[in-house]
Amino acid sequence: MVVNKTKATAAKASLKYINNGMTIGLGSGSTMYYFLEELGNLVQSGLHIEGVPTSKRTEKWALDFGVPLTELARDTVIDVAIDGANQVDENFHLLKGGGGSLVREKIVAASAKELIILIDDSKCVSRIHDADLPVEVLPFGWEKTAMAIEQQGYDPILRYKDGASFISDNGNYIVDCHIRTLEAPLKVHQQFKKLTGVVDTGLFIGMADRVIIGKEDGAVEKRN
Numbered sequence: 001m002v003v004n005k006t007k008a009t010a011a012k013a014s015l016k017y018i019n020n021g022m023t024i025g026l027g028s029g030s031t032m033y034y035f036l037e038e039l040g041n042l043v044q045s046g047l048h049i050e051g052v053p054t055s056k057r058t059e060k061w062a063l064d065f066g067v068p069l070t071e072l073a074r075d076t077v078i079d080v081a082i083d084g085a086n087q088v089d090e091n092f093h094l095l096k097g098g099g100g101s102l103v104r105e106k107i108v109a110a111s112a113k114e115l116i117i118l119i120d121d122s123k124c125v126s127r128i129h130d131a132d133l134p135v136e137v138l139p140f141g142w143e144k145t146a147m148a149i150e151q152q153g154y155d156p157i158l159r160y161k162d163g164a165s166f167i168s169d170n171g172n173y174i175v176d177c178h179i180r181t182l183e184a185p186l187k188v189h190q191q192f193k194k195l196t197g198v199v200d201t202g203l204f205i206g207m208a209d210r211v212i213i214g215k216e217d218g219a220v221e222k223r224n
């Protein structure tokens with residue numbers, strides 16, 4: 001695997017927020033690979049933590065790196081969730097779900113005391129723009145749900161993978177809706193959420209507490 005230096009830098013910089021005894025929300029996506037590798041090294045050196053994975057892929061990587069896992073139950077306290085993002089705007093609103101893990105990521109983020117986002121410079125934007133907004137929908141009657149989305153002025157495209165409809169870890173479909181410029185993220189998110197058949201969107205509004213930006217010459221942090 002070719003190492004992505006900026007993602008690896010962001011992952012390394014986040015380790016100072018990991019302490020012994022913590023339960024950690026483990027986000028999804030390629031940036032998380034670097035974090036899980038680092039976390040696994042710390043565990044091998046004696047760190048005691050447990051992770052709550054947000055996707056089957058993250059679960060596999062965590063197990064490969066020797067990171068102990070636990071479930072998200074009623075009494076689970078997630079001290080910090082670490083995750084990636086596709087874009088982060090100047091108000092710390094996030095566009096996520098490029099890998100289709102948005103629902104579990106959002107559940108874990110919402111349960112965490114703190115959400116730390118790891119990105120590289122290219123994902124820092126003033127407004128979310130020129131991107132596909134992933135929307136997870138139930139397979140049952142999904143074309144009707146897509147029609148309802150169209151009536152809101154969007155053009156939902158069913159996501160495919162390897163020649164077949166992409167199926168999320170929750171057994172659902174994803175439709176991607178192209179966004180030119182997102183002027184009002186909360187309004188748009190709410191517009192989708194009220195539609196029957198929509199599970200959730202890749203917009204994480206007001207959830208991120210800290211963003212760590214990996215650059216060629218080190219990491220920069222922003223606190224919300």
Ligand SMILES: O=C[C@H](O)[C@H](O)[C@H](O)COP(=O)(O)O
Nearest residue numbers: 029030031097098099100101
């Ligand atoms: O569903 C995927 C997640 O929201 C990812 O965190 C997001 O797509 C960023 O992924 P990556 O680290 O691969 O750029």
